[in-house]
Amino acid sequence: MPKDRAPTRIQKKNRAAILEAALNVFSAHGFRGATVDQIAAEAGLSKPNLLYYFPSKEAIHTALLSGLLETWLAPLHDLDAGGDPMEEILSYIRRKLQMSRELPRESRLFANELVQGAPRIHDALSKDLKALVDEKTTILTGWMDQGKIARLHPYHLIFSIWALTQHYADFDVQVRAILGDEDPFKGAEPFVDTLYRKLLAP
Amino acid sequence: MPKDRAPTRIQKKNRAAILEAALNVFSAHGFRGATVDQIAAEAGLSKPNLLYYFPSKEAIHTALLSGLLETWLAPLHDLDAGGDPMEEILSYIRRKLQMSRELPRESRLFANELVQGAPRIHDALSKDLKALVDEKTTILTGWMDQGKIARLHPYHLIFSIWALTQHYADFDVQVRAILGDEDPFKGAEPFVDTLYRKLLAP
DNA sequence: TCTTGATTTGACCATCTGGTCAAACTCACG
DNA sequence: CGTGAGTTTGACCAGATGGTCAAATCAAGA
Numbered sequence: 001m002p003k004d005r006a007p008t009r010i011q012k013k014n015r016a017a018i019l020e021a022a023l024n025v026f027s028a029h030g031f032r033g034a035t036v037d038q039i040a041a042e043a044g045l046s047k048p049n050l051l052y053y054f055p056s057k058e059a060i061h062t063a064l065l066s067g068l069l070e071t072w073l074a075p076l077h078d079l080d081a082g083g084d085p086m087e088e089i090l091s092y093i094r095r096k097l098q099m100s101r102e103l104p105r106e107s108r109l110f111a112n113e114l115v116q117g118a119p120r121i122h123d124a125l126s127k128d129l130k131a132l133v134d135e136k137t138t139i140l141t142g143w144m145d146q147g148k149i150a151r152l153h154p155y156h157l158i159f160s161i162w163a164l165t166q167h168y169a170d171f172d173v174q175v176r177a178i179l180g181d182e183d184p185f186k187g188a189e190p191f192v193d194t195l196y197r198k199l200l201a202p
Numbered sequence: 203m204p205k206d207r208a209p210t211r212i213q214k215k216n217r218a219a220i221l222e223a224a225l226n227v228f229s230a231h232g233f234r235g236a237t238v239d240q241i242a243a244e245a246g247l248s249k250p251n252l253l254y255y256f257p258s259k260e261a262i263h264t265a266l267l268s269g270l271l272e273t274w275l276a277p278l279h280d281l282d283a284g285g286d287p288m289e290e291i292l293s294y295i296r297r298k299l300q301m302s303r304e305l306p307r308e309s310r311l312f313a314n315e316l317v318q319g320a321p322r323i324h325d326a327l328s329k330d331l332k333a334l335v336d337e338k339t340t341i342l343t344g345w346m347d348q349g350k351i352a353r354l355h356p357y358h359l360i361f362s363i364w365a366l367t368q369h370y371a372d373f374d375v376q377v378r379a380i381l382g383d384e385d386p387f388k389g390a391e392p393f394v395d396t397l398y399r400k401l402l403a404p
Numbered sequence: 405t406c407t408t409g410a411t412t413t414g415a416c417c418a419t420c421t422g423g424t425c426a427a428a429c430t431c432a433c434g
Numbered sequence: 435c436g437t438g439a440g441t442t443t444g445a446c447c448a449g450a451t452g453g454t455c456a457a458a459t460c461a462a463g464a
Contacts, residue, residue: 030314030317125375125380152393162369170317191355199401210411
């Protein structure tokens with residue numbers, strides 16, 4: 001285990017390679033389904049070498065999740081009370097959909113964890129996530145009070161956005177099995193845009 | 203392994219107990235995360251005894267999935283070209299939401315499988331599911347042509363229904379972490395109802 | 405009751421998996 | 435160079451896990 005001095009060139013490179021490999025493996029097989037050997041192989045390291053950088057499989061998973069949670073929630077963080085309500089929400093939705101396209105592994109990493117009861121991030125959900133959502137639903141409710149957008153249950157509004165956008169990453173196989181060659185996002189973007197324009201129109 | 207005569211009383215009871223236990227365990231931990239011992243214990247059998255009824259862990263999983271696929275797709279099957287378009291669709295949505303509430307384990311069983319690339323049901327997706335969806339989107343498109351409902355991408359319309367309704371079962375922990383004590387479905391039902399009424403209004 | 409097939413189990417096995425460790429090797433820097 | 439910290443690895447281990455098997459037990463019809 002490297003001391004806690006400034007990380008060396010090699011440490012930076014290997015830690016990054018491990019996390020990248022772990023993202024591939026954990027997102028495709030879940031925590032239990034992933035093996036340390038698999039991650040090590042994909043990172044181009046031997047297993048003992050990998051365990052020189054992270055003390056355990058669980059530690060890699062935790063590092064991944066907590067490192068990516070911020071990225072994952074950034075779009076919601078950026079929802080601005082000062083902006084135009086409809087534009088703010090639609091822009092949030094577009095960013096979420098874009099993340100589904102560009103960061104599907106991250107989406108599935110969280111999906112795997114959530115479907116199985118989030119044993120490793122339960123805390124982050126009921127603390128950080130809840131706090132963030134509460135902050136933003138206050139903004140949404142404010143806009144509803146001002147008649148800027150239709151009155152809806154703000155929590156369920158947010159759930160609907162998550163469900164709709166992440167569906168394309170999480171259940172990618174199913175979507176592709178049905179759409180065939182068609183690019184899922186080509187149709188998804190105008191669809192969700194239309195959906196939320198109609199839904200939110202005051 | 204019992205011969206393929208008519209199943210005895212004991213065979214019926216034990217097979218049912220095994221599938222029930224397997225549903226609990228597979229839906230909570232995924233295929234890889236589930237252990238045969240765990241399923242056997244939950245079914246009240248010893249491991250060798252369980253393996254007397256099913257030849258392998260994989261066989262249990264396959265039996266479960268194929269046995270439940272029909273149940274899972276029944277609501278879509280019932281979408282009737284002869285009925286009132288808006289009522290047919292809203293009734294489909296209500297049934298899907300009801301299944302999310304009453305059969306969350308089944309939902310998570312499929313979610314687990316799908317998130318990890320559906321290695322064991324890829325065939326059923328691109329054959330049975332695709333055929334069913336194609337049949338029903340034809341109906342939807344017909345209704346759109348007649349101006350009975352708004353014109354939308356029919357595949358994405360169906361995806362949106364799946365995403366919205368199954369979200370409450372699949373990501374239950376997250377929903378509860380945010381809603382607290384509030385019953386998720388109390389708010390969800392009017393929300394999705396409103397959503398699709400607005401979306402589908404011609 | 406007796407017999408036969410169905411059911412159940414304890415003991416066992418091979419493999420996989422997360423993790424350890426001491427020894428070897430490499431790198432940067434004085 | 436030389437040297438000490440940083441890095442890598444082969445060999446190894448303990449426990450978990452899927453699965454097997456022969457022997458024991460049970461159930462039901464003749």
